[in-house]
Structures are given as C-alpha cells and as structure tokens.
Amino acid sequence: MELEIKNLTKQYNKGKIGLADFSVSIGKGILGLLGPNGAGKSTLLKIIASISKPTGGTIFVNGENIIKNPNAIRKILGYLPQDFGVYPNLNAYEFLTYMAALKGIGGHGLKKRIEILLDGVNLTADAKRPIGSYSGGMKQRVGIAQALLNDPKVLIFDEPTVGLDPEERVRFRQLISEMANNAIVILSSHIVSDIETIADEVAIMKNGMLIDKGSPAAITKKMEGKVFETSIPHAELDGFRSKHLVTDMSKQPDHINLRYISDTSHGNANIKGVNPGLEDAYLYLTQKQY
Amino acid sequence: MGIFYQTIKGDYLQRSRSYAFLITLAITIYAAYHFVPAPDENYTTLIITGYKGVYNSAWAGHISVLMTTTILALFGFFLVNGAIKKDIDTEVGLIVAASPISNMRYLLIKFVSNLLILLTISALAIIVAMLVFLIKKSGYPFLIKDFLLPYIFTIIPAMTVVAGFAILGEVFLRGKGILQGILYFFIFTTLITINMGSTSSSAITDIFGINEIISSITNQIDTQFHERIKDIALGYTITETASYKTFVWNGVSWSFDYLTSRAVWIGMILISVCISSFSFHRFDFKTLKIRRLPIFSAPAKTNYSKIEKIALPAIIPAYGILPLIKIELLLMIRKDPKILNILSFALWVSLLFVPLTTAHVILLPVLFFLQVNKLSDLATKEKAYRLHYLTYAAYKPLQRVLSAQILAAFSLLIALAFPVILRLIISSSYLNIIQVVNGTLLIAILSISIGIISDGKKLFEVFFFLLTYCVLKRISAVDYLGGIPHPDYLGKMLSIFIINISLLVACVMFRARQVNNL
Numbered sequence: 001m002e003l004e005i006k007n008l009t010k011q012y013n014k015g016k017i018g019l020a021d022f023s024v025s026i027g028k029g030i031l032g033l034l035g036p037n038g039a040g041k042s043t044l045l046k047i048i049a050s051i052s053k054p055t056g057g058t059i060f061v062n063g064e065n066i067i068k069n070p071n072a073i074r075k076i077l078g079y080l081p082q083d084f085g086v087y088p089n090l091n092a093y094e095f096l097t098y099m100a101a102l103k104g105i106g107g108h109g110l111k112k113r114i115e116i117l118l119d120g121v122n123l124t125a126d127a128k129r130p131i132g133s134y135s136g137g138m139k140q141r142v143g144i145a146q147a148l149l150n151d152p153k154v155l156i157f158d159e160p161t162v163g164l165d166p167e168e169r170v171r172f173r174q175l176i177s178e179m180a181n182n183a184i185v186i187l188s189s190h191i192v193s194d195i196e197t198i199a200d201e202v203a204i205m206k207n208g209m210l211i212d213k214g215s216p217a218a219i220t221k222k223m224e225g226k227v228f229e230t231s232i233p234h235a236e237l238d239g240f241r242s243k244h245l246v247t248d249m250s251k252q253p254d255h256i257n258l259r260y261i262s263d264t265s266h267g268n269a270n271i272k273g274v275n276p277g278l279e280d281a282y283l284y285l286t287q288k289q290y
Numbered sequence: 291m292g293i294f295y296q297t298i299k300g301d302y303l304q305r306s307r308s309y310a311f312l313i314t315l316a317i318t319i320y321a322a323y324h325f326v327p328a329p330d331e332n333y334t335t336l337i338i339t340g341y342k343g344v345y346n347s348a349w350a351g352h353i354s355v356l357m358t359t360t361i362l363a364l365f366g367f368f369l370v371n372g373a374i375k376k377d378i379d380t381e382v383g384l385i386v387a388a389s390p391i392s393n394m395r396y397l398l399i400k401f402v403s404n405l406l407i408l409l410t411i412s413a414l415a416i417i418v419a420m421l422v423f424l425i426k427k428s429g430y431p432f433l434i435k436d437f438l439l440p441y442i443f444t445i446i447p448a449m450t451v452v453a454g455f456a457i458l459g460e461v462f463l464r465g466k467g468i469l470q471g472i473l474y475f476f477i478f479t480t481l482i483t484i485n486m487g488s489t490s491s492s493a494i495t496d497i498f499g500i501n502e503i504i505s506s507i508t509n510q511i512d513t514q515f516h517e518r519i520k521d522i523a524l525g526y527t528i529t530e531t532a533s534y535k536t537f538v539w540n541g542v543s544w545s546f547d548y549l550t551s552r553a554v555w556i557g558m559i560l561i562s563v564c565i566s567s568f569s570f571h572r573f574d575f576k577t578l579k580i581r582r583l584p585i586f587s588a589p590a591k592t593n594y595s596k597i598e599k600i601a602l603p604a605i606i607p608a609y610g611i612l613p614l615i616k617i618e619l620l621l622m623i624r625k626d627p628k629i630l631n632i633l634s635f636a637l638w639v640s641l642l643f644v645p646l647t648t649a650h651v652i653l654l655p656v657l658f659f660l661q662v663n664k665l666s667d668l669a670t671k672e673k674a675y676r677l678h679y680l681t682y683a684a685y686k687p688l689q690r691v692l693s694a695q696i697l698a699a700f701s702l703l704i705a706l707a708f709p710v711i712l713r714l715i716i717s718s719s720y721l722n723i724i725q726v727v728n729g730t731l732l733i734a735i736l737s738i739s740i741g742i743i744s745d746g747k748k749l750f751e752v753f754f755f756l757l758t759y760c761v762l763k764r765i766s767a768v769d770y771l772g773g774i775p776h777p778d779y780l781g782k783m784l785s786i787f788i789i790n791i792s793l794l795v796a797c798v799m800f801r802a803r804q805v806n807n808l
Contacts, residue, residue, distance in 0.1 A: 053806040074685040085676025089624040101613035102684035109603025
C-alpha cells in the first residue's frame, strides 16, 4: 500500500498558490502533517480526498491515478475534514447508516459494525439522540466513527482533536494507533504533541511546499545543539526576541525563563543547552526563511 | 454613524455578492424589458378594458414603477426575508450577540440592508425601462422625471414597508418561515385587492402607493371618454391591438395627502422595527432548542471500549442508492414541523374527495408548495450543515448522491400526487397523468438545479412561490401539472420535458464542478 504524490500544484484565482510542486511518498503507518495556517495542509488533504482538483501533478494509490479516477480512492477512504458538520435531525446511528450508504457499504454486518464503532467512541448511550443536541466533542467523535466505518486503507484526519477534551485526545491517539496497522493514516494538526506521540513520520509544510520529512526522532535530531534555556530580566525580553527564536517562556516575579533556538552556542554560564523536541524543530523550520 | 454605515455596507455586499442575487438581477432585466409594451405589441400589463395610454415618457415610467412595485412588494419580501436567519445559520449571530451593538441598531442595519437590496433591484428595473423607452423611439420626448418621481414617491416608500415587514416577520415569527410567507401573502393580496382602482380608499390605506397612479389613469379615461372605469388589473395579458382606444396621459400630480401618507408609512414601519427590538431574541434560542430537541445531559464518563478490528463484521459493498434515498426522505420528513406534515396529509386525503379539477388545479399545486421547505435545500443542505466534504468524497457522488436526491424529491411528490393520478387513471385522462408526472419531475429537478446553481435555497423558494401563484391565477402557460386547458397541450408537455432534461444536464454539470473544486 503506497500513496505517491508527484509534483502536485494547486493555484487559485488571482495567482494564490495552495501547493507548489509538492512531492512525497507515503507508506503504511501514521504521517503527521505540520505547518502554520495557510501552509497548504488542508489543500493537500482535500486533493488526496478527491474533493479538490490540483492544477498539476499526480497522485497514485497502489498504481492507480486518483486524479483521473477519483472513485478509486473514495472506496477505500476514511476522511474527517477540519470543518466537519452533521445533520442535526438524525441520531448518531442514522447518521452513520447514511455515511455507510455514501461510502457504498451495507449488508447484515453493518448494524453491528456501527454499534462497535459507536462503542469505541463512547457514544452508545447517546446513539439514539439527535446529533443536534450533542456537544462539540461528541460531534467530533461521530466524525471519527464515520471515518473508520468502511475499514479504510487511506485515513485522512484534518485537525481531528479540535473540541476533544484531554481524555478524549488520549483515547483518539490510541484509537488511531490501533487502526493504523494496515492503513495509510495522514494526520494534520496544530498540536505538535498529538503528532509527536503517534506519528511514524512527520512532514512539515510551509507556503505550499514540503520543507522536511522524516521520523520525529530524525527531525528532532537535526536540532541538537541549537536549543537553549536561559533567564533574563523582564526589560530585556523584546531585545532578546528580536535576535532569537523563542519557543517557550515562563514569567517569574523578577525574571523570565526562556527556551530559544540559536544556530550558535554563546558559552555563557547563564545559558544551557537542552534536548530538542519536535516543537522546537517545527518552529525553527517554519520560521526560517526559504 | 461611521460604524453604522460600514456595517450596513458589509451586510449589503455580503448579500449582493451571491449567485442568487445575480440571477435575480438577470430576471429583473428580462422582466423590466417587458413591463411596458410598445403600441404595436400584442400584450398589455395594465389591463383597462378597451383603453391604452400612448407610449410616452409618463406612461412608460409610471407603468414600469407600477409593475416593479407590485412584483417586488410581493416577491421582494421572500427575497429579503431571512437576513437574520442567515446570521443564525452561519453563527455570525453569536458574534453579534457578544458585541456591544444594540438590538435596535442591529435590526435597523438588517432593515436598511433589506431596503438597499430591494432598491437595487427596483433601480435596475427602472433603468432598463428608461433604456427600452429610448430604444423603442416612440416619438415622444424622454423626460427623466417621469421615471424618477414615481421611483422616489412610490417605490422607495413601498420597499421600505416590505423591508420592514420582513424584519418584523423574522422577529415575531422566528423559525416559522412558512408562516411568515403565508401571512405576508395574505396581507399583500388583501391590501392589493382593497386598493386596486378603488376610488373610495384613502391614500393612507394605499400601503404600496399603487392606487395613486391607477386612480390618475382612470380619472383621465373617465374625463376624456365619459366613462366610469372600475375593472383594472395588473399582469401580462395577450390582447388584440386593434380594439384599443388610446389616450394621452402625462403622469401623476403627487398630492400632499399622498406624500404625507408615504411619510406616515415610512415612520410607522421604522417605529415598528425599533419597537420589535424589545422582543428580539439576540440569538439566544435555549427555549426554542429545548422544545425541539431533548435536553442534553453530559454522559457519565465510562471507559472507552477498544475497537477490535477483528470483531468488526466484514465490509460488504453495497453501491445501490436505495439507502441514500431512504435517508433523504427521512431528512425531508423531519424537516418540517409536525403541524405542517399533518396539514399536508389532510390535503392529500382531500385530493381523493374534492372535484377532480379542484384537486388537480388548486389543491395539488398548494400541496406541492407546502413542501417548499423540504425541497428547497435538498442539494444545498450538505453545504449548509458543512457536510459537503464528506458527501462530495462519497463513492460516485454524482451518479449516487445527486440521483438519490432527485429521486427522493420525485418520490415524495409523486406520493403526494398519487390520489390525483389515481383519479385520472379512473377517468382515463392519460395525457393528464403524463403531465402530472412530467410536472412533478420538473419541481424535483428545479429544486435541485436552482439550489446547485444559485448555491442557496432562497431563489427556489421565491420561484416556486411565483409559479404556484401564477398557477392559482389560472395562467395556463405555467400550469406545470397540466390541469388547466391549454391550446397546445402536447407542445407544453414537450416544452416542460425539454426543460427537465436541460435542467438535469445543467445541475449535473454544476455539481460535477462543485464536487471537484472545494
């Protein structure tokens, strides 16, 4: 199972670039997609989900060009869009039955399948209530259940943890790990920790381009020797920020503790090098000028 | 004032930058072109038996204004009604509710925005009327005052009233769109019937101001031909040109009473809008929602079950569209309040017992129109509920999802028309049966195609209302169900069939474009 994206370009009206010559090869497992707003993550995911046509380039899934034949991926796709809605007058069970019909699955096992999925997202007790009465997190869980409905071989989650409480986020990560054994899972998120925990590989995007791809460990390793911590007086904060990329800070009564990235070590006793994390790498790569 | 102006501007721009508005403008241009027939044309729009004004500037200007006012006074309400609902649907209302803007100011913004939309459409109609007058070269001089003065003294006050009614309807009958429409239609027809050509009614009861123009015209005829004209009507009517006496009419002398009455109406509607702000919900619908949906109680935290992939039953492909049709029907049935479904059922039963002509010509179109809320968002609800990402990514969205929507609408309407079809079978009226099926398909496809092309439900609602209105007025050319005799019945059937096919092709093409371009 492989998803091969070659030279994918999306240009909108008035010359705005959504994707610029984007190429990547994705195998089984979880690919975390990171990037600032407007990086092109949702555009890429919509094109893979066959609901947006690229200006140029190709996408092959197991050798099938899904730009020419979008139904080839629709059969094996599970998709949770960023801006996901529901029909408020249907209950969760009816909604999933509708989603199953859209995906072209049915038969005697469907009812059981829906029940298991509803149980898996902790909605069994509320399955017969109209979705219009659900909280945001519950609706998001309905969305997750519908994405898993057809045992998808390609699973796309665009900002899936929005609206989920911390416990649900942990559960979601477990769920995806369980489902990802035999599928390609592409997960886009602003929450780096969500990606860092479960992604086998991470792709970082900026301005419609792929700027780095690799395992979280490999990307983080590139930052070794560049992440430091120090403390400075409050008055020096603005000056410090103009020279360094500050990735974290905590304010104390008489000083500020800072975590920052620098290409050079300063040899100052007040500054100590620390182990980098994926968030450091993400901020460094996306704020660097290309 | 700056903020007030900027907010109105933003609201107006948002509403005018839609396909539905552009389509409305295109229809306006087409209609306005035909508002005032030239002397050699075989139709009239102001029907005064045996008489017709010469095609001078005053006649062209005032008749255009009469037609624009009458049409927009009715359909304009349906066009602009929903401005507040849009803010509810898009949840912009929540931002408004949390902002310092007062209820009164918000409603006034919506009111002015409604008014600007109506004035834009009516201004376009008058500009077209001016151009048509100049192009047709009647031999009479072009006097711009003949177009501008009736626009200012008739259209602006009338549209102010319509814009205000739309706001009052939304405030006092929130969530009851159909009831708002029915009530307004009742008010409109009552007022028009009372005032049309009445010599006894005072200027103050002439809410849309059209009687001032009509009275002036009839007075001219009465004086010149020693007549007592009573029967006057507005609307397109085919006529024999040779049978007319013509007269020169130089326009209305606007009386003080009339102008005062316009000021009174404008003032009353403004005060009403301001007063209604005390009853405005400010987007807090808790009570409304609780009535419609069960009260939400947070579920007790339980341990999540692990989804064992091995326990999941095998996937069985099922690419048929029957389950999709079933859900579409379920969504349609749940859309309307129970009372409306009960009313539809009562009408459906009555189709079996009332005289067949009444059932076919009156009750069936009314029954169909009662489904407008179910039909109008058939193809747009995915977007309205932000589900289009999933439906467009469905397996074969055009062949399966779109077909299911069309078939669901068709099935519902055919089920509703079944008593009439059954009775037509019994009476061996086979051509009529074909036309009922043909017309039913037309409504199903119209609802889908107008929704897809205009990217909203409003245009279909207004169009369907207009269509139903014309059918109930027994205009055989637009009688899509074929109950009214027509000189070329077969030709009309064929035309509707061709329209069905063309619309079907258009909606498939537009939807194909939408599916691939999110």
